[in-house]
Amino acid sequence: MSQVEQIKETLKQELKHAVTAAGLASAEEIPDVVIETPKDKEHGDFATNLAMQLARVAKKAPRAIADDIAANINYEAAAIDKLDIAGPGFINFFMKKDYLSDIVKTALTMNESFGTTDIGAGKKVQVEFVSANPTGTLHLGHARGAAVGDTLSNILTKAGYDVSREYYINDAGNQIDNLVLSLEARYLQEIGQDASMPEDGYHGADIIGFAKEIVESYGDRFKDADTDKRRAFFRDYGLKRETDKLKDDLADFRVRFDNWFSESSLYEEEKIQPVLDKLSANGETYEKDGALWFRSTEYGDDKDRVLIKQDGTYTYLTPDIAYHQDKLNRGFEELINIWGADHHGYIPRMQAAIQALGYEKDQLTVQIIQMVNLFENGEKVKMSKRTGNAVTMRELMEEVGIDATRYFFAMRAAETHLDFDLTLAKSESNENPVYYVQYAHARICSMLRQADEKGLKPDHEADLSVLTSEKDQDLMKKIGEYPEAVADAAKRHAPHRMTNYVYDLAQTLHSFYNAEKVLTDDEQLTKARLALVEAVRITLHNALSDIGVSAPEKM
RNA sequence: GUCCCAGUAGCUCAGCUGGAUAGAGCAACAGCCUUCUAAGCUGUCGGUCGCAGGUUCGAAUCCUGCCUGGGACGCCA
Incomplete structure (x- = not known):
């Protein structure tokens, strides 16, 4: 506590x-x-x-x-x-007022772990996010989902939950067949064959790049190869490269996952049929029109859903139910899924499935990520200037920088539409909240450097009773709010509260800085204020790190 | 047609499991650098919290209806 x-x-x-x-x-x-x-x-x-x-x-x-x-x-x-x-x-x-100086001492002592609480009581929580199909490039919406999911995971961890981050790779089904056929067509084109792209093929430059790689390594070896073997190779190759690209993009965005879960592993490890059996045993399914249906309306869904189609194959839902059963089998008590807005109609059936499997509805929460609109100089940006296609996450990172991108995506409640102002995010001015907060950190570091030159360091033992000014006390109170801010953001699944908090803290620091001096002739006061600003620095650093933003020592 | 999300200052948004005079940034206006980073600070201006009812000591917050914007409603994934 x-x-x-x-x-x-x-x-x-x-x-x-x-x-x-x-x-x-x-x-x-x-x-x-x-x-x-x-x-x-x-x-x-x-x-x-x-x-x-x-x-x-x-x-x-x-x-x-x-x-x-x-x-x-x-x-x-x-x-x-x-x-x-x-x-x-x-x-x-x-x-x-003595409780205020205790806050400073606690921050100094705990340092990077300041802000941790145990309200999560070690509860096993899984956060599944991004989970974009391995068939193309990550775009704006994915970037927002990545920022929100990662920040949420960070604060849940800090609030004492046992968090696992997971990415669900949709590496089974039609879209992968399309990936294979697209890659095959591009390969054949590369070696001078007349091949056309499949109807719903992926026209991205990445696929052409992979085809070129294959030609470089293997030449035209696959020209007359057995179609099945060729496609099996292209499938493995394409998936590997797509997945690597996802991992690289996300790692560069400072997002790492504990587990990359393969949809096709559900087939390989035969995890789907047992779940269908369980649903049937629970009386949750019936046959109609040559298909197998799930009685999801029993749990508030609009209509019942097909599990096995007339042609004997599964719908998308079926392995997904098995996937969620698998998550629960792994001991997660709470599942948090972060989905794009286009999937929100899918929530009731997934929640129905959880209940039909014998779990509580609220063991699954789905956080919807709303759409992102890019603006530049007040104009809506529809397409990338560079490629003419939709703006990718990587372009955004390169153009705006990782810090600003992460901050801007974490800044707004996930379920609200977001207007992303490129001009603002790129500006190095006080209008830009990221710089405003980072500047507060850099300012403190500058003072600490100058103190250091005089042989003064922030001291845990400093007598803080001289911190009596209004600004001193405002700062101490604000630092004291940090653990609660984290706990609150975690409980409500509201990562944007962290950007609000850190902005407030920076504001309090800047206000303090303009009103009071840290390095003075009064040794006792100087020592006390050094301890105070160091506590602020620690708090800024920790809060920024929750959001995935760096805390620069100089700006 | 059904369902979900949103509607708060000129703009972008907080606040929403009921509490005091509804907050912040930007924009506009007026000040503050011989002093630890002015990427900063201080002040002024700015609101029928979409509309109408209801619940109660009290509603931006809860309930009902309506309006506007976005999205979802496949034996696609």
């Missing part, structure tokens, strides 16, 4: 004691006590609406209840300096 949580918890307990001591309500009647941090500093460090919540039970006016609570609370035990009763019945608490 973090410092601030500890304080709040103690305050809650003392509030409960005060309520029972005042005879306002019995312990069982007291609702969950909510301690909030008021927006307005005049409303204290913390506040509670408990008196209003108790109005009905205690049959008294909220302000009168607040008076009773105030008269009965133990100031010393709750670490309260003073309290006010305000508005309709809020109780505002002004805390003894």
Whole structure:
């Protein structure tokens, strides 16, 4: 539990004691006590609406209840300096300030692990994201999914969950047949044969590149080869190269997966039929019109879904159900899937499947990633200027930079449409939130360098009692909010809260910087402020790292 | 037609499991560099929280209906 949580918890307990001591309500009647941090500093460090919540039970006016609570609370035990009763019945608490310096010491001591909490209690969670077909290039939407999925995984880990990142490779089915046929056609074209691309073929430059590679290594060896053998080779080759490309692109985007799960392994390891058997045994399937159906409407889906088509092959859903069964078999208690907006109609049937297999609906959450629109100089960018095709993730990384790209994609709630302003993301100015935050970090590093030249280093033992200015205290409070911000973002699956937090922290630092000096003639104050800014630096660094953004020491 | 997401300042968005006067950035305007990085700070201006009802001590937040924008509704993947 973090410092601030500890304080709040103690305050809650003392509030409960005060309520029972005042005879306002019995312990069982007291609702969950909510301690909030008021927006307005005049409303204290913390506040509670408990008196209003108790109005009905205690049959008294909220302000009168607040008076009773105030008269009965133990100031010393709750670490309260003073309290006010305000508005309709809020109780505002002004805390003894020594807790603030504890926050600084905790940050310095924990360093890179500052921000970790145990609210996840080691729960095994799997985050599956990107999972783009291995048939082409990663685009904008994938990049957003990658940024959101990776950031979410980072903060879940920090909040104490046992997280595994997974990529589902759709390496079975029609699209792979198409990949093979496309590659075959390109290969034959490369060696001067008259071959046409399949109807739904992949026309990307990457396929042509692979065909050229094959010609370089193998010449025209496959010209008259047995079609099945040739295609088997092209299948393996194409998949390998496509998957490698995905891995490279994502690694360069600072996204790594714990597991790359192959769809075709479900076939090879015969994991599909047992799941069909289980569904049938549970009475969740029936036959109609020569097909096998899943009664997904039993679990709120619009219509039942076909599992085995008339021609005897599976629909896309079938191996996907087996895949989710496999995930659950691997011991994951909670599954988080991050899908593109075009898949959102697919959610009810997948959730139905989870339940039909005997699991709870909420063991699967699906986070939808909404569409991304690129803008440059106020104009909508439809196509890449370089290639004339849709803008790829790699182009974005190269043009905008990884830091800005990651930050911008993490910045907005995933389920909202995102306008990505290229001009802003590329600008090296205060308008650009990424630079604004990074600048705060660099500024601190600069001060630390100058202190270092004078032989001063941030010291865990510094006497922080001299940090009494408003800006000092604002900063300490803001640092103290970090573990909660992480926990909150994790609980709500809301990675964009981290960019909000880190921006706030940077703002508080810049404001402090303009109002107070760190390196002064007053040695005690200098030491205290060095410890303070080092704690800010650690927090900025950690929060940026959650988002996948670097924390530069110079700018 | 059914379902999902969104609608908050001129623009881009926070806030949404009910709480105090609805916040931030940009834009506009006015200030701050002999001082640790001005990629910064301070202030001013800016709102019928899409519309209409409802629930209650209290609604941007919850419920219902409607309007607008986007998306999904295959024995495709």
